[in-house]
Amino acid sequence: MRVTVFRDTEAAEGPRPVTRAPKNGDNLAPALAASAIEILARLIAFDTTSSATNLALIEYVENYLAGHGVVARRINNADGSKANLLATIGPAEARGLVLSGHTDVVPVEGQPWSRDPFTLVEDQGRLYGRGTADMKSFIALALAAVPYLTPRKMTRPVHLAFSYDEEIGCLGAPDLINALVAEGHRPAAAIVGEPTEMAIINSHKGIHLYEVVVTGREAHSSLVHEGVSANMIAIDILSVLGRIAESERTGHRNARFDPPWSTLTVGTIHGGTAANILARECRFTFDLRTVPDREADAVLAPFWVAVETARTRLKAEGAETGVEVNPIAQVPPLRREEDGSAEQLAAMLCEEAAPAGAVSYGAEAGQFQIAGISTVICGPGSIVQAHRPDEYIEIAQIEAGARFMSRLIAMTHAA
Ligand SMILES: [Zn+2]
Numbered sequence: 001m002r003v004t005v006f007r008d009t010e011a012a013e014g015p016r017p018v019t020r021a022p023k024n025g026d027n028l029a030p031a032l033a034a035s036a037i038e039i040l041a042r043l044i045a046f047d048t049t050s051s052a053t054n055l056a057l058i059e060y061v062e063n064y065l066a067g068h069g070v071v072a073r074r075i076n077n078a079d080g081s082k083a084n085l086l087a088t089i090g091p092a093e094a095r096g097l098v099l100s101g102h103t104d105v106v107p108v109e110g111q112p113w114s115r116d117p118f119t120l121v122e123d124q125g126r127l128y129g130r131g132t133a134d135m136k137s138f139i140a141l142a143l144a145a146v147p148y149l150t151p152r153k154m155t156r157p158v159h160l161a162f163s164y165d166e167e168i169g170c171l172g173a174p175d176l177i178n179a180l181v182a183e184g185h186r187p188a189a190a191i192v193g194e195p196t197e198m199a200i201i202n203s204h205k206g207i208h209l210y211e212v213v214v215t216g217r218e219a220h221s222s223l224v225h226e227g228v229s230a231n232m233i234a235i236d237i238l239s240v241l242g243r244i245a246e247s248e249r250t251g252h253r254n255a256r257f258d259p260p261w262s263t264l265t266v267g268t269i270h271g272g273t274a275a276n277i278l279a280r281e282c283r284f285t286f287d288l289r290t291v292p293d294r295e296a297d298a299v300l301a302p303f304w305v306a307v308e309t310a311r312t313r314l315k316a317e318g319a320e321t322g323v324e325v326n327p328i329a330q331v332p333p334l335r336r337e338e339d340g341s342a343e344q345l346a347a348m349l350c351e352e353a354a355p356a357g358a359v360s361y362g363a364e365a366g367q368f369q370i371a372g373i374s375t376v377i378c379g380p381g382s383i384v385q386a387h388r389p390d391e392y393i394e395i396a397q398i399e400a401g402a403r404f405m406s407r408l409i410a411m412t413h414a415a
Pocket of ligand 1 (some may be wrong): 102135
């Protein structure tokens with residue numbers, strides 16, 4: 001594992017001094033930023049693409065925390081190949097602050113990277129590597145704060161909540177959140193450190209991913225009465241999905257989002273084996289992103305009718321035919337809270353009190369919220385650089401995140 005941070009000569013002086021009048025705790029920020037970059041180099045070196053295990057990274061974080069006297073708890077996935085990590089620092093109090101981050105990253109395959117994606121490289125004020133923006137920098141900053149969190153002096157706890165499989169439908173977080181709540185904690189706020197350039201986000205869309213498998217019966221393409229083409233059945237269902245996507249553009253708009261409607265798109269279609277064979281199978285996936293005030297069940301009602309119609313039609317064709325609908329991921333939206341404590345606390349930790357915004361991407365924030373924890377998204381880096389080749393984060397963003405963490409340290413020690 002490579003852990004070197006490469007620096008060009010220009011950027012070698014380290015973090016820029018804070019010139020603004022420091023708020024309480026700001027004096028720690030330069031040291032926090034430097035330490036976060038060292039930790040980030042370690043985190044980036046673990047290839048935690050969602051298809052792979054994240055256990056090596058988890059073990060590193062466990063060891064780091066143990067080195068600072070913090071006991072962390074793993075919450076494993078079903079086959080033990082991945083784990084969430086949960087740690088509480090400070091008193092067994094309500095009013096805690098959850099710092100939440102996902103450890104997985106999206107694949108680099110097929111992307112034209114000009115550098116090794118799993119080696120952190122500094123160049124012209126930017127740090128390059130897969131996960132720098134989305135979202136290992138926030139995890140690195142949270143870990144960099146740990147040595148400054150002194151449990152016997154803390155007046156409210158900090159909960160570190162690091163998940164797996166966020167990028168493939170926020171699959172790991174529910175067990176992590178359940179464990180946190182089952183331990184009896186009642187946090188005042190969860191801050192999900194997705195890249196927002198340290199702006200506060202109080203709403204995101206919900207995600208509903210489905211796979212549909214249509215099974216027909218093969219026959220020569222000229223003998224359409226001898227079999228049934230799964231592709232032809234799928235087209236009927238797909239056309240209904242197309243109509244849903246179109247009608248959502250005009251109904252139930254929410255101007256806080258871009259685009260301001262619930263979106264539906266068919267991501268993959270695989271059907272049939274040859275032009276002259278009635279297709280035995282057609283498999284497709286679709287992705288619905290709902291604005292918070294639009295229920296997915298209502299959006300998808302015409303889809304379920306189409307599925308039932310197809311099933312009725314196939315019944316006459318034999319028992320081997322049918323339509324299967326498999327939910328892949330269901331992520332609740334993050335709804336704007338009236339006087340939410342997370343938004344208030346985040347505003348105290350951020351530099352500017354700009355009004356909180358909304359994002360169209362899904363995240364784990366809605367999952368914390370439905371567990372009864374006030375939640376916002378706020379983290380360093382930009383979503384524009386996420387998921388791309390040559391993903392990077394501006395060092396200035398790490399520094400802004402370090403100022404956030406230094407204020408959080410002060411807040412958790414304040415009387
Ligand atoms: Zn992310």
